[in-house]
Amino acid sequence: MRAVVFEQFGEPGEVLSVVQRPVPEPVAGQVRVRMIASPVNPSDLMTIRGTYGKRPELPAVPGYEGVGIVESANAGLFGKFLLGKRVAVLNSITGNWQEQVIAPAKSVIPISGKVDDLQAAMFFVNPATAYILTRKLLAVPKGAWLMQSAANSAVGKMVIRLGQRYGFRTLNLVRNASQVAALKVLGADAVVPFDPAVDSLERLIEQVHQTTGSGGVRFAIDPVGGAVGSAMVHGLGEQGRLIVYGTLSSEPLSFSSRLLMSHGSRVEGFWLSRHMTTLGLLAKLKLIGELGKLISAGVLSSQVDATFPLEQVQLAVTAAETPGKAGKVLLTF
Numbered sequence: 001m002r003a004v005v006f007e008q009f010g011e012p013g014e015v016l017s018v019v020q021r022p023v024p025e026p027v028a029g030q031v032r033v034r035m036i037a038s039p040v041n042p043s044d045l046m047t048i049r050g051t052y053g054k055r056p057e058l059p060a061v062p063g064y065e066g067v068g069i070v071e072s073a074n075a076g077l078f079g080k081f082l083l084g085k086r087v088a089v090l091n092s093i094t095g096n097w098q099e100q101v102i103a104p105a106k107s108v109i110p111i112s113g114k115v116d117d118l119q120a121a122m123f124f125v126n127p128a129t130a131y132i133l134t135r136k137l138l139a140v141p142k143g144a145w146l147m148q149s150a151a152n153s154a155v156g157k158m159v160i161r162l163g164q165r166y167g168f169r170t171l172n173l174v175r176n177a178s179q180v181a182a183l184k185v186l187g188a189d190a191v192v193p194f195d196p197a198v199d200s201l202e203r204l205i206e207q208v209h210q211t212t213g214s215g216g217v218r219f220a221i222d223p224v225g226g227a228v229g230s231a232m233v234h235g236l237g238e239q240g241r242l243i244v245y246g247t248l249s250s251e252p253l254s255f256s257s258r259l260l261m262s263h264g265s266r267v268e269g270f271w272l273s274r275h276m277t278t279l280g281l282l283a284k285l286k287l288i289g290e291l292g293k294l295i296s297a298g299v300l301s302s303q304v305d306a307t308f309p310l311e312q313v314q315l316a317v318t319a320a321e322t323p324g325k326a327g328k329v330l331l332t333f
Contacts, residue, residue, distance in 0.1 A: 003098030004313050004331075007059040009050030012317035016048065016062075018310060024094070024102045026074040031082055031105050033089050035333045037121035037307070038066030038096040040320035042248065048317075051250065053271065054092075061095030063331075067111065067120040068101070075105035085110045088123040092273065097313065099333050109288055114296045118304055121330055122154075127291050127300035129272055130158035133243055135166070137270065138219045142167035145212045147220040147235055149173040149228050150248065151183055151191065154302050154328060159221070160188050161299045168219075171211055173204075173228065196227035201234060208235040216240055216263070226251030233259050233267065240265035245272075303327030 001023050006015040026032050044062045046052040066089050073079030087108040094102045111120045140146050146163065150156050151172030160183065163170040169189040174180065177193040184191060190211045194204050208216060216237025222229040223246025232242055233255045240263055244253070253267070260266060279287070294300040305327040308316035313331060320329040 001099040002310055003061050004063070004095075004310065005059050005061055006048055009048065009055070009058075012045050012048045013314045016313050016317065018313060021098070023100050026072055026102055029075050029105055030073075030102050031070050031075060031079060031108060032072040033068035033087065033101050033103060033108065034071050035066055035068040035089070035096060035099055035101055036086075036117050037330050037332045038063045039122050039125075039302075040316055040329045040331065041065070041125055042246070043125070044097075045317060045320065046247075051247075056095075061098050061101075063096030063098075063101075064092060065090055065121065065123070065125050066096035066101075067117055067123070068333075070108065071100075073105065079105055082108065082110070086113075086117075086120065087111060088120055090124055090273075090276075097310070097331060099310070112292050112296070115292060118307070118330060119295055119301055122302045122328060123291065123295065125272060126154045126158060126302060127295060128287065129245060129270075130155045130162060130300065131291060131294065132272070132275060132287075133221050133245065133270060134159055134162050134168070137243060138221070138241060140166075140168040140219050143169070144219060145169050145171055145189075145214075145217045147171040147173070147208065147217045147232060149194075149222045149224045149232060150246075151188065152179045153223070155223065157183075157186060157303075158300050160186050162294075163187070163189070165294075165299050171208065171217065173232070194228070194231065196231060201231050204231055205234050212237075221245060224248045225253055227254075229253050230255045233265075236260075236263060236265040238263050238265075242267045243270050244268070245270040305329055307332045309333075 003021045005019050070082040090107045091103045160170050164187045172188045172191045173194045175195050180191040192207050218240050220242040222244050225247045226249030230253050305325040307330045
């Protein structure tokens, strides 16, 4: 079988190669899945560069999520139930960018036939992040404002659609003014261009207050960090909460503690894989059902920019980081 491998950390387009490997067999508690498709996510690229929250042993295969068919199982009755089923694969053991993957049986999720292959490949990371942040952890009430950065990202667009569905309003920060019109068409209540390299913090705070008609927002989410995330702390109001769920800038947050003290606000961290370990089986099944319905309804669906066959992985990782792309990039098998 073919697999994408990197033997050293570095730029994805330079360190990835396609090699032949033996077809693996599952041990106790595992299944083997014939892969259909897997997206190129920021977490995959950060892992290849060695800058993600965990570094795999090398050589390693990238790819945290994807979709495939269970062809072999060594997981008792549950494994027999999974045989032949199309499943979303959440894989932090062997990586999904290969034709056959081994994963824990508890980490694969049967997918409804109403969800097509490409949407099923992107079933979890972005949809679950957007849904859990806004509906579970923050539980943003109807009519309230939620401020988010990287609003033009896949998660950002999902949050805008969730706001439309559940009645909360979104204040969306984008780096480029060219992104404003498209997000307004999507349903964003307010879009504010903010590039910390050229735009003043004072102007951002003024726009936040003018837009929300208050002394700041109570709810905010940020996958960027650095100067952008730090500026968002200044936009928090009374009892405000900012949840950080990414480090796209690679720079640390920097702000005065008094910003939190004066409003009783707080900054929290969120990592999806860690959060999932805190959920019991029934809670996971309920979450999967909710995500499936919202994906089928188009609320948590992801736009696809391009697909590439496995042997063109260098083109895929380059396309995934091309500015202005229309959606997600996926590898197909």
